Amino acid sequence: MAITLRRDEWVVAVLVGYIALFSALVVEVSGNGLLRWALYATVAPLVAAALLPLRHTLMISVLSLAATACIYGVALPVISVGGRVVVITGVALAGVISVAVCRVRMQIMVARHRLSLLSEASEHLGRTLDVTQTAWELAEVTVPAFADYVSVDLFDAVLKGREPPTEPFTEPIALRHVAHRPDPPGRTDGELKAERNKKEEGLWGVSLPARYLTACAPARASYVDTTDIERWLARDHTVQKDAYRMRSAIAVPLCAGGRALGTVTLLRHRPPRPFDTDDLALAADIGTRAAICLDNARRYARERDTALVLQRSLLPRHMPELAAAEMASRYIPASHSAGMGGDWFDVIPLSGARVALVVGDVVGYGLHASATMTRLRAAVRTLADIDLQPDELLTHLNDVVLRLSTESRPVHEAVGAPDTDDTAGEVGATCLYAVYDPIAGRCTLASAGHLPPAIVTPDHDAQIVDTPLGPSLGLGNLPFESVDVHVPEGSLLALYTDGLIREHHGDLESGLQELLQALSIPEPSLDGRCRAVLGALLNDQPADDVALLMARTRVLDADHVATWDVPTDPAAVADTRAHASDQLTAWGLEDAVFTTELIASELVTNAIRYAQSPIQLRLILEEHSLICEVSDGSTTTPHLRRARTYDEGGRGLFIVAQLAERWGTRHGRHGKTIWAELITGPAPVTLP
Numbered sequence: 001m002a003i004t005l006r007r008d009e010w011v012v013a014v015l016v017g018y019i020a021l022f023s024a025l026v027v028e029v030s031g032n033g034l035l036r037w038a039l040y041a042t043v044a045p046l047v048a049a050a051l052l053p054l055r056h057t058l059m060i061s062v063l064s065l066a067a068t069a070c071i072y073g074v075a076l077p078v079i080s081v082g083g084r085v086v087v088i089t090g091v092a093l094a095g096v097i098s099v100a101v102c103r104v105r106m107q108i109m110v111a112r113h114r115l116s117l118l119s120e121a122s123e124h125l126g127r128t129l130d131v132t133q134t135a136w137e138l139a140e141v142t143v144p145a146f147a148d149y150v151s152v153d154l155f156d157a158v159l160k161g162r163e164p165p166t167e168p169f170t171e172p173i174a175l176r177h178v179a180h181r182p183d184p185p186g187r188t189d190g191e192l193k194a195e196r197n198k199k200e201e202g203l204w205g206v207s208l209p210a211r212y213l214t215a216c217a218p219a220r221a222s223y224v225d226t227t228d229i230e231r232w233l234a235r236d237h238t239v240q241k242d243a244y245r246m247r248s249a250i251a252v253p254l255c256a257g258g259r260a261l262g263t264v265t266l267l268r269h270r271p272p273r274p275f276d277t278d279d280l281a282l283a284a285d286i287g288t289r290a291a292i293c294l295d296n297a298r299r300y301a302r303e304r305d306t307a308l309v310l311q312r313s314l315l316p317r318h319m320p321e322l323a324a325a326e327m328a329s330r331y332i333p334a335s336h337s338a339g340m341g342g343d344w345f346d347v348i349p350l351s352g353a354r355v356a357l358v359v360g361d362v363v364g365y366g367l368h369a370s371a372t373m374t375r376l377r378a379a380v381r382t383l384a385d386i387d388l389q390p391d392e393l394l395t396h397l398n399d400v401v402l403r404l405s406t407e408s409r410p411v412h413e414a415v416g417a418p419d420t421d422d423t424a425g426e427v428g429a430t431c432l433y434a435v436y437d438p439i440a441g442r443c444t445l446a447s448a449g450h451l452p453p454a455i456v457t458p459d460h461d462a463q464i465v466d467t468p469l470g471p472s473l474g475l476g477n478l479p480f481e482s483v484d485v486h487v488p489e490g491s492l493l494a495l496y497t498d499g500l501i502r503e504h505h506g507d508l509e510s511g512l513q514e515l516l517q518a519l520s521i522p523e524p525s526l527d528g529r530c531r532a533v534l535g536a537l538l539n540d541q542p543a544d545d546v547a548l549l550m551a552r553t554r555v556l557d558a559d560h561v562a563t564w565d566v567p568t569d570p571a572a573v574a575d576t577r578a579h580a581s582d583q584l585t586a587w588g589l590e591d592a593v594f595t596t597e598l599i600a601s602e603l604v605t606n607a608i609r610y611a612q613s614p615i616q617l618r619l620i621l622e623e624h625s626l627i628c629e630v631s632d633g634s635t636t637t638p639h640l641r642r643a644r645t646y647d648e649g650g651r652g653l654f655i656v657a658q659l660a661e662r663w664g665t666r667h668g669r670h671g672k673t674i675w676a677e678l679i680t681g682p683a684p685v686t687l688p
Contacts, residue, residue, distance in 0.1 A: 011051050015044045015060050023067045041068045041087070042094035049098035049105070057102040061095030114282050117145055121286045126293035129300040131159055132178055138264060138290045139181035146282070147250075147266035152179040154254070154262030158294065161302035164259045175262055218252040218284045248274030252287035256295035264290065307367055308333055314374045315344055322347075323560075323622040324355040324438040325493075325551040328526030330534060332546040334365070334499070341545035342369030342429070343497045344377050348384045351666055351675045352629060353556060353620050354437045356384050359495040359549050360450065363428035372427055375404065376473075380433070387666030390433045390446035391482040394470065398448065401427050401474040428474040432467075432495055436487065438556045439620070443493065446482040448473045451501070454512075454519055455485070456492040462516040489555040492529070494519055499544030500537055511537075526550050556620065566615040566630075568608050576604045576617055580628075587621055592678055595659050596628055599676050602652040603630035606638065606674075614671075625661070626678045633671040 022040055041064055048060035068091040072084050121141045128134065135152040142150045153175035155164045250266040264287055268274060275283075312331070319327035327347055334341050342362025350356055358380055362369045379400045383393045405427040430450040436443045445453065445465065449472030456462045468481040487493070494515075501511030518536040523529040530548055538546065562583045566572050577597045584593045600617060607615045611632035620627040640653045656663055660676035667673075 008052060008056060011048075012056055012060070015048055016063065019044050019060075019064055019067050023071055026071050041091045045091075045095045045098035046101075049102040052102070054099070054102050054106055058099055061098050065091050065095050110278075113145075114278070117141070117282065118285060118289075120145070121289055125290055126296065129297045129304075131161075131294060131297045131301060134290070134293050134297050135179040136181075138286075139179045142264075142266060142286065143181040146279075146286075148182075148269050149267040150179075150181050151177065151265045152254075152262065153265070154178050154294070155260075158261045158298050161298055161305050164261050166259060178262075218250060218280055218287065250275050250280060250283045252283050254287055254291040254294060256291040261291055261294050261298070307370055310367075311370045311373070314370070314377065316346060320347060320349055321623070322349060322355050323353050323554060323556060324436055325553050326526060328530050328550045330530045330546070330548045332499075332534065332538065332542055332548075334542055334545040341365050341499070342373040343499065343545045343547040344373045345495065345547045345549040346377055346380060347549070347551075348381055350384065350435065351387060351627070351664060351677070352437065352673070353439065353622055353627060354435055355551075357434045357436065357493065357495055357549060357551055358384075358431065359497060359547055360429055360431040361497045361499075361547075372404065372429070376400070376429055376431070380431070385664070387664065389482060390435055390444050391470075391480040393433055394431060394446050394448045394473070394480040397431060398471075398473050398477070398480075401429060402477075405474055428472055430472050434493070434495065436493070436551070436553060438554055439561055441487055441489065441553075441555050443485045443487045443553075444482050445485065446470065446480050448480060449475075451496065451498055451508075451512075453496075454494040454515060455487065456494070456519050457488055458490040460520050460522065462520045464512055464516070487553050489553060491553050492519065492526075493551045493553065494533075495549040497545070497547045499542055499546040500533075500548060502544070526552055560621045562619045564617045566604055566607070566617055568613050568615060570605070570608055572608070573601055573604050577601050579617070580619060583619055584626075589621075589626060589680055592626060592680055595678060596626065599628050599656050599659055599678075600630070602656055603628070603674050603676070606630075606652050607632040607634075610634070610638075611636070611671075624679060626680050627675055628660075628678070629673050629675040631668075631671060631673040635667065635672060637665055637667075637672065638674060 022044075044064045045057070045061040048057040052060070065088070069088055072087045121138075124137050124141050125134065127137065131154070135154065138152055139150045156174070156176050158164050159176060159178070248268045252264050252266070254261045254264060264283075266275070266283055311333075315331055316329065319329065329345055329347075331343065331345070342364065344358075344360050344362075346356075346358040348356040348358065358377075360373070360376060360380075362372045362376065364372075376397065379397055380393070383396050388396065429448075431448045432445065432450040432453065433447075434443055434445040434453065445467050447467045448470050452467040452469075453465050454462060455465055465483075465485055467483055470480040471478045496515070501508070501515050514537060515533070518533045519529070521529075521532055523532055530550055533548065534546070562579075564576065564579050566576055577600060580596050580600045581593050584590065584596055589596075596619075604615070604617060607630050611634035614631075614633055616631045618627075618629040618631070620629070638653055640657055653663075656676050659678075661679045663674070663676040665672055665674050
């Protein structure tokens with residue numbers, strides 16, 4: 001153990017000066033009282049024993065004994081033989097006692113230092129649940145307090161969260177060089193970062209670390225048998241060839257649960273001494289603690305990767321091709337220490353060429369948050385299919401959250417599971433639901449405790465949409481409010497979770513202003529805009545997960561939309577068919593004329609017979625589909641039923657359902673709309 005005491009040099013100089021001054025003084029004032037001065041010859045060895053290391057104490061003791069022998073044995077013949085023997089023997093005995101005391105003191109200091117090193121290792125190791133970071137913590141703990149150089153090498157499976165190999169290591173093995181210290185001088189930050197991310201470094205069966213992996217036992221090499229270590233170090237390009245003239249090395253396999261995770265190799269090249277048996281035991285203790293922390297990090301990485309794969313599989317993997325808007329999205333998981341969150345987003349095609357944009361954040365972390373996110377996303381898609389208004393949809397979604405909170409607690413208590421964050425029964429979330437209509441060029445939004453969206457107009461004017469903030473989901477049966485916003489064509493809508501703006505700023509206002517500045521930077525592609533925003537607002541490892549959804553709006557002009565008012569006269573059905581036929585011919589969709597005429601005829605006939613004015617027929621042309629809509633002033637909902645053989649009616653909606661790809665009913669503020677969609681080209685990409 002290399003222990004460097006402070007002020008060693010000047011303490012030695014003072015003691016040597018004291019011995020010289022004392023010797024000169026005794027010779028100068030020689031007389032009958034010389035024996036009384038002999039007691040002061042023992043002062044220097046005793047002071048050295050209290051302040052200096054062993055070799056310095058031994059030097060001072062020998063020097064003091066030599067000076068005493070010269071003075072009382074040669075320089076002063078007036079002293080009797082008995083007096084000479086007593087004085088020299090006393091000084092020699094003081095020297096022996098000083099060396100013994102110094103040795104005990106040094107052993108106590110070494111033991112205290114080792115205990116301090118173990119305590120520091122226990123405190124610093126395992127502070128994070130990241131395998132690579134834990135390896136670097138191990139390197140920082142051991143250098144320079146215990147060794148001059150350390151290298152931590154792990155199996156590639158450990159870094160990926162998988163189980164380490166269990167077979168005997170009889171063949172050449174390969175470990176990944178994960179961490180090392182100290183870094184050679186003169187290397188830039190970029191080079192050091194590249195070294196941290198470099199790929200495999202081979203450790204062959206002849207190397208010292210490889211030979212002791214099977215036994216999971218530490219090994220010590222002295223300065224005469226470090227050939228294997230030197231050969232292995234030659235593979236590490238971060239070590240200069242002549243930088244480390246090794247005196248000793250220790251290789252400690254990192255074993256947890258009887259399985260080797262890798263090795264840590266410790267080197268000494270500076271004096272005072274090589275590793276000893278006690279150092280080997282200390283290295284084994286530190287390696288055991290580090291192996292447990294690494295194994296915990298490996299297991300956490302495996303569980304986190306599983307949860308991340310699950311969550312990514314439950315989020316949209318592809319953006320749909322829609323006439324309403326161009327889409328781009330990003331999901332960034334939280335750092336290892338934060339755990340898996342419950343942020344989600346969704347893009348839901350609606351009738352009438354509209355699109356619903358959804359972003360939400362479930363309270364909490366872990367699998368419980370991921371499972372709740374999945375259930376809420378499914379509930380939102382189900383409610384969106386019935387074309388509810390945003391405020392009505394959030395009201396129903398709030399009921400779902402309240403029901404989930406009520407149902408989760410009895411199940412949790414019944415199984416007797418511990419009350420942790422991952423299994424807690426309370427469910428809470430925020431959600432923003434927006435519906436964009438490309439025909440009207442308007443967006444209807446409603447928020448349940450979620451941050452408002454941002455909009456960037458074509459002239460690069462960025463602002464936060466003034467959205468009424470409703471209560472978070474699960475806080476009670478409070479009303480929600482929606483707002484209509486005019487959105488110019490080519491505008492950018494950005495929906496996000498709070499992890500995006502609270503990474504650098506605890507203040508919400510400053511975070512929103514930084515978001516607007518990032519969104520105002522011109523960028524031709526939406527994917528590039530997403531990358532730019534995330535790069536400007538996030539660290540490499542955000543403390544909270546982030547969901548970002550962007551949409552560049554489009555507007556369907558008169559060339560893609562045709563509308564006719566229909567009088568409440570059965571004779572108007574023929575005119576309706578003629579209008580539809582002429583419009584489809586103008587659009588070049590002659591193959592869809594017959595089907596569209598039949599669908600329009602059935603829907604208009606039902607509206608004239610069972611509903612009330614005003615009645616309107618609208619055809620919407622999209623890239624891959626044609627939508628036929630019939631609106632009326634009634635709020636009654638038609639139902640599909642199977643007519644019997646002799647029934648005179650009841651077959652209209654059945655025919656529509658058979659001919660159309662999709663059909664449905666949506667209710668507005670005044671009346672309802674029955675729509676049917678026909679596929680006119682290749683099927684668009686849909687969300688999973």
